[in-house]
Amino acid sequence: MNEVLWNILLALLSAGLVFAFTRLARGPHLPDRVIALDLISILAMGFIVAYAVRFDQPVFLDVAIILAIISFLGTVAFAYYLERRI
């Protein structure tokens, strides 16, 4: 029962990741790709936290903190680049 629920959770996250990668590949403009990257990093954070709970390893939460900070800085840097490019 529990195993089935874990599979459902990971399948939902994987489907979201596939959709975000599709938008990253075919986004018509550069800002579309940037927000796709932002969502991909948040989804990766969700994956990491889910694995930390699944295998009972609380150290993985530190990786989630770092990923949140890095993704915010990356998005801000891309926004600066987009605005200065014009």
Added chain:
Amino acid sequence: MLREILVMVLMISGALFMFLAGVGLLRMPDLFLRMSSTSKAGTLGAGLILLGAAIHFDNFGIYTRAIAIIVFLMLTAPVAAHMIGRAAYFDGVPLWKGTVQDDLRGHYRASTHALERTIVPESDVLTTETLGEDFDY
């Protein structure tokens, strides 16, 4: 047992919100609509998953860490979304053809990137396409 059920409900609903953020990113017709779906649903999904993890571990350090990540996400997601949306508006990303009103039209000065209360004169106005007829979904 009760705690396991609570953790599972929180994490599954968080994963569901993240999945819906992915669906919105793929299916919404316009950059600004896509951005609204990903920033709100993505943050809520990540927050629910982190809350589930904190309840699962039930440790003071883990609670602190999870709440720190949630607060950080809630502080930074709107800032990042606003910066990307502003840059995209300057970049001339077209709006969806069903858009009813563009309140920023004519209020941005192209030379200084400043937002002004009055309508900017025609010579210095930012040129933004409003209708994208050839939008692919």
